[in-house]
Amino acid sequence: MKKALLVALCFVIVSFMLVEGTFALPDLDTVFQEITALLQNGMPEQGGAGTQVHVELVCDDKPQSLFPGGSVSRSIHVQNSGKGDVYFRLVYAVQYDAQSWPKLDIRFAAGDAFAEHAWKDITIGSLPYKMKVFTYTKALPAGAASPEVDISIAMDASMTSEQIARYRSDFLQTQVLAIDPAPFTEKGYATAEAALDMALPLNTLSPF
Numbered sequence: 204m205k206k207a208l209l210v211a212l213c214f215v216i217v218s219f220m221l222v223e224g225t226f227a228l229p230d231l232d233t234v235f236q237e238i239t240a241l242l243q244n245g246m247p248e249q250g251g252a253g254t255q256v257h258v259e260l261v262c263d264d265k266p267q268s269l270f271p272g273g274s275v276s277r278s279i280h281v282q283n284s285g286k287g288d289v290y291f292r293l294v295y296a297v298q299y300d301a302q303s304w305p306k307l308d309i310r311f312a313a314g315d316a317f318a319e320h321a322w323k324d325i326t327i328g329s330l331p332y333k334m335k336v337f338t339y340t341k342a343l344p345a346g347a348a349s350p351e352v353d354i355s356i357a358m359d360a361s362m363t364s365e366q367i368a369r370y371r372s373d374f375l376q377t378q379v380l381a382i383d384p385a386p387f388t389e390k391g392y393a394t395a396e397a398a399l400d401m402a403l404p405l406n407t408l409s410p411f
Contacts, residue, residue, distance in 0.1 A: 257285035258381040261348070271367075272360035274308075281339070281349040281379050288342040290395040291381040292403055293317075293352055296411050298374045299324070299331040303366040306359035313337055314350045318396060320405060327411045330371065336405060340395050342384055378410050 259282045267275040283289050297309060313319060320336040343349055356375070380403055387398035403410075 255285050255287045255383050256289055256381055258283055258289055258291060258343075258379050260377060260379050269356060269358055271358050271362040274355060274357035276353060276355040278351045278353045279377065280351045281343065281381075283343045283345055283347050283349075283381075286345055288344050288384050289381040290342060290384050290387075290398050291339050291349075291379055292399055292408075293337040293339070294378045294380065294408070294410055295335045295337075295354065296325065296327060296332040296376045297335075297356075298370050299333045300366065300369050303362060303369065304333075306362045306366070308355075308357040308359075310355050311335065311337070312353040312355075316341055316350055317352065323405075325409045325411065327373075327376070332376075332411070334409065334411075336408065338396055338399055342395060376411055380410055 260279055261282050262277055262279045267277075269275045279293070281291055281293065295311075297307075311319065316339060318338040318340055320338065323334045323336070325332050325334045337352055339349055354375075382398065382402045384395070384398055387401060392398040392401055
């Protein structure tokens with residue numbers, strides 16, 4: 204079982220940067236990073252180029268600005284650049300402010316290959332966030348790209364400058380967490396969701 208928990212976790216943080224009073228999304232290529240995580244007593248295998256597990260978030264959209272009365276949208280997909288199949292979860296975190304949250308209209312569009320999970324309250328640093336998770340229910344083969352997941356955020360025109368000022372530059376964060384399916388299928392976890400529930404359980408998941 205210890206071997207089955209050797210999981211490579213990769214993540215990308217996508218931020219809204221505050222530029223002249225508006226939020227702008229940077230180029231994903233400038234913010235990509237990779238980490239490994241210690242699970243139970245085993246050190247996960249190193250992910251990255253040339254390894255079994257190597258995934259990347261890809262977004263071809265240009266940076267956009269979010270302002271009162273306006274909206275932005277992004278389409279993101281996962282690219283499997285590793286040597287084998289992966290199971291993965293796509294995770295979003297949006298900064299939460301009780302007064303202004305009702306003034307944000309946040310919508311996702313994902314295909315049937317994704318299972319969408321309910322919003323979850325988490326904390327990043329000392330700030331509250333809302334987390335949304337999408338589980339890809341299939342294996343993503345080496346060299347393949349997943350279907351896109353779209354997010355759109357509209358800001359009500361009544362949003363004040365004071366309310367906007369409460370949001371940090373990392374207002375929106377996105378990560379992809381991927382595992383090698385083989386050790387889990389060998390242990391009897393027959394579906395992607397079952398394997399991911401074992402490796403990255405939703406009740407404890409907070410990867411930010």
